[in-house]
Amino acid sequence: MSFDLQLKGQRAVVTGGTKGLGAALVTSLHDAGVEVITTARSAPERPVAGVTYVKADLTTADGVTQLAQTVQQRWGHADIVIHSLGGSTAPPGGFAALDDAVWFNELNLNLMPAVRLDRALLPAMLAKGDGVVLHVTSIQRALPLPESTTAYAAAKGALSTYSKALSREVTPKGVRVLRVSPGWIETEASVAFAQRMADQAGTDYEGGKKMVMDWLGGIPVGRPAKPQEVADFITFLVSPRAASVAGSEHVIDGGTVPTV
Template identity: 65%
Template sequence: MTFPLELAGRRAIVSGGTKGLGAAVVDILHRNGMRVIATARSVPVEGAADLHYVAADLTTAEGCATAVQAAQSLLGGVDAIVNVLGGSKAPAGGFAVLDDDVWARELALNLMPAVRLDRALLPGMIAQGGGVIVHVSSIQRRLPLPEATTAYAAAKAALSTYSKSLSKEVSPKGVRVVSVAPGWIETEAAVALAERLATETGTDYAGGKEIIMRSLGGIPLGRPAKPAEVADLIAFLISPRAAAITGTEYVIDGGTIPTA
């Protein structure tokens, strides 16, 4: 039995779309026939048919404007916005080392790109009578690690709250808004972290992964999610198969969060 997603011919913009989860999202949407724009600070020279890479720093208003202009000129608007861009470069050391600049950077990376892209592209979605917005949050908003991720977790919590509020405003106008909260994903960056921890502690890659899982309080599934597994969920949420889903957040964390 097939389960077609019915995405062929639809248009999407994916922020942070060249690595990790973003690249996996771009891949599955494009393989299902969508016309896709992927943004990142640095991008491949060219993509496949109906796949465009746009270089833009979405932590700035100017970069978001560049991405929006590309969506309008290359695709004539969008049917889906997938805000994958995020991360943290905050130093370890708890609250005391988080100065105003660190807080500003975390919000600029994890909240404001979504706000700016939505604000610019939503009117077109409303005018055409439909669309879908997916915000990639994080279980960190519910399970922060105070040694290093307080600012990141707070920014992702803000993103989730913004997503819920936006859904209540625009769902009656035909635009669905959902958020996805992954746990640890085995991206290139995660692999590099596990390898570094393995080297520092004299263990192997599997041991490095165990260190990370223990820091999260354990992952009952026994492993991190693969980028493609999270991307599959996002593709389903974008599709007409999820037409009745809006205003909620989907956790995909292998059971890391201990309570519902």
């Protein structure tokens, strides 16, 4: 049996592709023979040869337009769009610490880039009747941490709802829409988050890491996921090997969410 994912020659756009999960996705797709355009606000420290990097701020409408125009001018259309951009810069302290600026920042980072980029790139995918759009959500939409992730969780919840609605609209026209809901991934951003929590509590990183795991109610596999583990799972889902998978949300959280 061959494990070829049949992705060679496909064209994929990955948002947030210079760090964390996004960087792992770029590597995974590139290794599978996919042409990749990715973007971030800063250039990568270790660029992958053959990958096109677009420096743009996708939290702004202008940044999304810049990326979409690059895709359209170079390829005409994308075969795969993966929205891995996301994160949180909200302070700890519960709901009272979240002013309007924090709320808008979380929405502009975790929801609006996907909405805007889909609006720009989906028409060409629909015209050819083929493609895959995948939104990276989060188990936080079902398991928010009131001390620190309320706004992030709400934004990811909105992304999940938007994604499901989009799937109902465009899947019958040939474009699969999927969601992947990771638990805690040990990316640069999550390490920084655990360190912020550790600093607040007067402990070290391992102490902060334990705090996060405890807040989540524990991770049965005993550790956060590695970025490459999640990236490889997503690469499979966007491949022709998973052609019957559509409209669904796939949890990869080490068993964190305690409910079915």
